[in-house]
Amino acid sequence: MGEKQQFEVWKEDMEPVLVSKVEEFHMLGYDKATKDEIWRCVTERLHKKKAYVPFYTFTDELLNLKVSVYMTWLTVASYKEPEDWFADFEQADQKK
Template sequence: MDKQQFESWRYDVQPALSSKVDEFHFLGYERVTEDQVWACLMYRLRKQKEFIHLHAFVQAILSLKVQDYMTWVTKESYREKNDWFAKETIV
């Protein structure tokens, strides 16, 4: 699916994103941002072959579960190139 389709809807679906972030904050996940929720959704919808209507896209936002979001965050943290031991010197 073309990423621009979703990017053009970013402003239109902002209330749904904000609602989802508020929900996560209410559940104790205070550090969640709209940008992170957006990136998670883009990752989850990256393999969609057919056209997604706006109402279905909003449904995808509102149905995002904390477990799915946290799984995505964990995978992203493993993908980052953190060389934790590069700064340590061997004595």
């Protein structure tokens, strides 16, 4: 049986890398990229692996995250999240 992943324990240590990755994405024109989204993207991808992921592999994965992978993850995540698309319109109608 594999060891439990410790991604949340590493988050503070990875702060400079996250800031660097956000700045990189912003320079490439993806101004809405955030540290939390990038963190979730990488951790969700690595949670799928069956084997234990060491710190250096996690760091490598984060440093090598491509914009295309991030945008694909965002797209899939937006389809998975249950959103009520018409809630904003209904609230606006109720205020009138």
